[in-house]
Amino acid sequence: TSTTTTAILPSTHLQLFYLLHIYSYYSYSTYYTSTAILPSTHLQLLQLFYLLHIYSYSTFYTSTIQSFFLNLSSPSFSLCQLIGRGRYGSVFCCSLDERQVAVKVFSSANRQNFLNECSIYCVPLLEHDNIAHFIAADERLGAEGRVEYLLVMEYYPHGSLHRYLGLQTGDWMSSCRLAHSITRGLAYLHTELLKGGRPRKSSKRLYRLLKLIQLRDRGTTSTELVQEWQQAGVSAFACTVRQRLLEDGLVNRMGPKSGPDPASSYIEEQEGMAKNTQSDASSALIGRTRDGGVAGERNRNSINYERQQAAHARLPGSPSAGTSSALTTMTFISESSQGHDPNPNLHLTLTQEDLETTKLDPREVDKNLKESSDENLMEHSQKQFCSPDLLSPASSSLLFPFIKMAGEASPPALFPLPKQQNLPKRPSSLLLRTKPPKKDSSSLRFKFGRHGKSNLRQVEGGAKTNAVSNVTAVSEPHRVSATNNLLVLRDLSVNGRATNPQSSEDGQLGLITASPDEHQPLLSRETGQPDVHTSNARPNNNNSNSNGLVLGEGEGESDGGGEDEEEGAGGSTSGETPCSLGESSVSGSLSGPDPNPVPMRGEALLRQPKGGRRPERPNSLDLSFTTRDLVSLGEQREVLVQNQGTGEKIKKRVKTPYSLKRWRPATWVISTDTGGSEVNNNRGEGQARPKSSSAVYLTSEPSDTRL
Numbered sequence: 001t002s003t004t005t006t007a008i009l010p011s012t013h014l015q016l017f018y019l020l021h022i023y024s025y026y027s028y029s030t031y032y033t034s035t036a037i038l039p040s041t042h043l044q045l046l047q048l049f050y051l052l053h054i055y056s057y058s059t060f061y062t063s064t065i066q067s068f069f070l071n072l073s074s075p076s077f078s079l080c081q082l083i084g085r086g087r088y089g090s091v092f093c094c095s096l097d098e099r100q101v102a103v104k105v106f107s108s109a110n111r112q113n114f115l116n117e118c119s120i121y122c123v124p125l126l127e128h129d130n131i132a133h134f135i136a137a138d139e140r141l142g143a144e145g146r147v148e149y150l151l152v153m154e155y156y157p158h159g160s161l162h163r164y165l166g167l168q169t170g171d172w173m174s175s176c177r178l179a180h181s182i183t184r185g186l187a188y189l190h191t192e193l194l195k196g197g198r199p200r201k202s203s204k205r206l207y208r209l210l211k212l213i214q215l216r217d218r219g220t221t222s223t224e225l226v227q228e229w230q231q232a233g234v235s236a237f238a239c240t241v242r243q244r245l246l247e248d249g250l251v252n253r254m255g256p257k258s259g260p261d262p263a264s265s266y267i268e269e270q271e272g273m274a275k276n277t278q279s280d281a282s283s284a285l286i287g288r289t290r291d292g293g294v295a296g297e298r299n300r301n302s303i304n305y306e307r308q309q310a311a312h313a314r315l316p317g318s319p320s321a322g323t324s325s326a327l328t329t330m331t332f333i334s335e336s337s338q339g340h341d342p343n344p345n346l347h348l349t350l351t352q353e354d355l356e357t358t359k360l361d362p363r364e365v366d367k368n369l370k371e372s373s374d375e376n377l378m379e380h381s382q383k384q385f386c387s388p389d390l391l392s393p394a395s396s397s398l399l400f401p402f403i404k405m406a407g408e409a410s411p412p413a414l415f416p417l418p419k420q421q422n423l424p425k426r427p428s429s430l431l432l433r434t435k436p437p438k439k440d441s442s443s444l445r446f447k448f449g450r451h452g453k454s455n456l457r458q459v460e461g462g463a464k465t466n467a468v469s470n471v472t473a474v475s476e477p478h479r480v481s482a483t484n485n486l487l488v489l490r491d492l493s494v495n496g497r498a499t500n501p502q503s504s505e506d507g508q509l510g511l512i513t514a515s516p517d518e519h520q521p522l523l524s525r526e527t528g529q530p531d532v533h534t535s536n537a538r539p540n541n542n543n544s545n546s547n548g549l550v551l552g553e554g555e556g557e558s559d560g561g562g563e564d565e566e567e568g569a570g571g572s573t574s575g576e577t578p579c580s581l582g583e584s585s586v587s588g589s590l591s592g593p594d595p596n597p598v599p600m601r602g603e604a605l606l607r608q609p610k611g612g613r614r615p616e617r618p619n620s621l622d623l624s625f626t627t628r629d630l631v632s633l634g635e636q637r638e639v640l641v642q643n644q645g646t647g648e649k650i651k652k653r654v655k656t657p658y659s660l661k662r663w664r665p666a667t668w669v670i671s672t673d674t675g676g677s678e679v680n681n682n683r684g685e686g687q688a689r690p691k692s693s694s695a696v697y698l699t700s701e702p703s704d705t706r707l
């Protein structure tokens with residue numbers, strides 16, 4: 001197909017095609033499942049590939065088969081040398097277009113076996129190194145004027161495995177290689193192509209195409225064929241007729257939803273013929289029984305001899321009425337047709353001859369039918385491709401080589417391995433996405449003040465100023481983490497409000513999902529606290545360092561932030577206005593007795609503009625973090641580390657803005673050090689934990705941006 005496709009596809013698409021070809025080896029069989037797994041872009045590519053593949057196949061087969069028809073029917077083509085003999089035919093080595101091929105010749109009596117074998121080879125994607133390559137099929141008149149069927153395959157000089165092993169002796173390694181190649185082919189056949197023996201739609205189409213070509217009279221339809229058979233007095237088996245009808249797409253494999261089934265009508269006709277003529281007991285005229293009221297428990301898809309006999313017994317004068325031994329047909333009936341399934345009529349009629357010749361085990365057939373259901377396919381695919389450790393060689397997935405191959409052939413970002421769909425749930429951690437800074441995000445940026453600017457930007461502006469002053473003016477170890485806390489502080493400050501963790505009452509750590517006072521307005525709780533700075537000075541805080549200093553810094557910076565007029569307005573409502581943010585957060589973050597707390601960037605960020613009105617609640621919470629912030633954080637941290645010469649980790653607790661409390665995640669953890677331990681000053685012994693604030697944990701390394 002690659003050759004064919006090369007001619008079809010523009011060269012620019014070839015590379016993509018090959019990638020998809022590899023990709024398809026493990027995704028094609030779960031094509032429908034993949035719709036849930038694959039990103040939409042990949043899915044589109046896969047669909048494109050799928051169409052191309054079908055197209056290339058049909059083109060390939062049409063052209064190849066037609067050319068072979070010409071050659072096979074030409075007198076130059078002759079069966080040269082007999083190389084083997086199987087149960088259903090003899091195999092010859094032939095020369096065709098100066099190419100050695102193996103031609104398996106079926107007698108007319110083995111026509112059904114010929115069709116079966118053709119149907120296997122016509123399955124798309126059957127191209128595999130370890131599977132014999134099918135070339136063409138045809139029928140012709142043999143030497144004695146009898147029809148014979150030809151199956152043309154690639155010639156393999158080593159012959160069958162049995163013959164090879166009989167003639168050769170090999171060492172251990174070559175035996176292992178041999179076993180591996182065999183199992184690869186088998187695994188490919190059994191796990192990816194024919195799920196339970198049911199051909200796919202595309203294969204059905206190709207199969208039909210092939211069979212139409214095979215028909216001597218190419219224009220013959222199945223209806224005409226049936227008539228032809230009837231006129232000729234041919235006693236056809238029901239399965240054969242159905243097979244023909246299936247080939248031409250006149251019936252569905254699953255049976256019609258309503259209306260008469262052409263196959264069954266034909267079978268009924270045959271039954272009528274049998275009833276009228278009462279002549280041919282071996283004419284295989286058994287159809288389905290239509291009595292849905294057969295008493296007793298019946299197994300699903302079981303062979304129902306009783307029904308069979310009852311059906312025949314209802315035929316007056318049927319020769320089989322008294323001679324059940326004359327029955328040559330069995331009927332598989334899907335019992336789901338009597339259940340709730342609206343489209344259940346899975347009627348597979350198999351003759352006794354079929355069962356004998358193909359050595360079908362009814363239980364196996366039943367199992368395969370069940371396995372071929374969509375649910376089972378889906379389930380199977382889920383197991384195959386959604387295992388948590390698909391890439392592990394230890395995985396039991398037989399497709400591992402393909403997955404591995406696909407993973408190697410394609411960049412992981414381009415073709416991510418299928419993962420189980422994540423159901424939306426409350427996150428236990430938030431991933432800080434790196435995205436380019438937006439001009440304005442209406443979803444979470446609040447509009448404060450008269451300037452119409454987002455609060456965030458105002459704060460950021462102030463933060464930069466403060467950060468510079470911090471870096472230059474101070475050299476305290478804890479500032480490292482304080483600067484890193486900017487990630488969280490910024491996000492918190494977006495909402496213009498933070499709660500004081502020290503003012504909490506219930507002692508619950510912020511790691512819990514929801515606080516008991518989740519629905520209580522923060523204002524009502526904190527109105528008793530005239531100033532948040534007062535609450536910061538509570539003695540239970542092991543971080544209660546120099547609130548006054550922090551306050552002083554905060555005020556100074558607030559002034560510097562250019563929000564004086566708003567600050568004045570917010571003075572009376574300091575408990576609810578954002579102006580108290582910075583102080584509380586900084587006071588929470590500075591660990592240990594620090595006599596010289598210094599303004600930090602995070603502190604400045606928390607210094608919110610004090611608007612005359614409360615901010616609106618956000619419709620969504622964006623905790624995105626720009627790469628620019630990361631870079632700046634990293635730079636500032638380096639500077640601070642150099643200045644301070646220590647890597648002491650400091651955690652910072654901040655107040656949760658009231659507007660955030662309703663949407664905050666269960667835990668906000670900034671884990672900037674994968675290996676490092678968290679510093680959590682909320683876990684202090686006997687320390688009163690904040691009632692409504694979220695705990696923010698920060699470790700030292702700024703490289704990881706996982707929140």
Ligand SMILES: Nc1ncnc2c1ncn2[C@@H]1O[C@H](COP(=O)(O)OP(=O)(O)OP(=O)(O)O)[C@@H](O)[C@H]1O
Pocket residue numbers: 083084085086087088089090091102104132153154155156157158159160163
């Ligand atoms: N493509 C081929 N290339 C070379 N030798 C072949 C090829 N196909 C078949 N043969 C030879 O012909 C012999 C008969 O093959 P055939 O397919 O008719 O029967 P089988 O596969 O051995 O068994 P069965 O009768 O169940 O199909 C094989 O044992 C093998 O030696």
